[in-house]
Amino acid sequence: MPVQELQTLDQDRIKIGVKQSSKAITEGRALKVFVARNAEQHVTRHILELAEDANVEIELVDDMRILGQACNIDVGAATAVITK
Numbered sequence: 753m754p755v756q757e758l759q760t761l762d763q764d765r766i767k768i769g770v771k772q773s774s775k776a777i778t779e780g781r782a783l784k785v786f787v788a789r790n791a792e793q794h795v796t797r798h799i800l801e802l803a804e805d806a807n808v809e810i811e812l813v814d815d816m817r818i819l820g821q822a823c824n825i826d827v828g829a830a831t832a833v834i835t836k
Contacts, residue, residue: 755786755813758822765835768823770795773831777802781835784809788816791830799831
């Protein structure tokens with residue numbers, strides 16, 4: 753699912769930010785994680801590791817602003833997750 757398709761999902765299924773993404777992955781509720789390439793690596797490294805360990809699909813997004821817009825927020829986002 754391309755990042756643009758986040759806009760078509762029920763907002764209850766999208767968790768935005770590192771904290772919410774981490775929680776969704778560790779609780780086994782994540783279907784796919786989006787990570788912005790230009791986010792600080794020390795911020796996203798843990799999310800990438802969790803997703804890999806949990807076999808959650810990862811999609812890299814070029815820019816935090818693009819990810820934020822796709823999630824219908826007015827600021828950039830380092831990570832976002834689609835939940836079950």
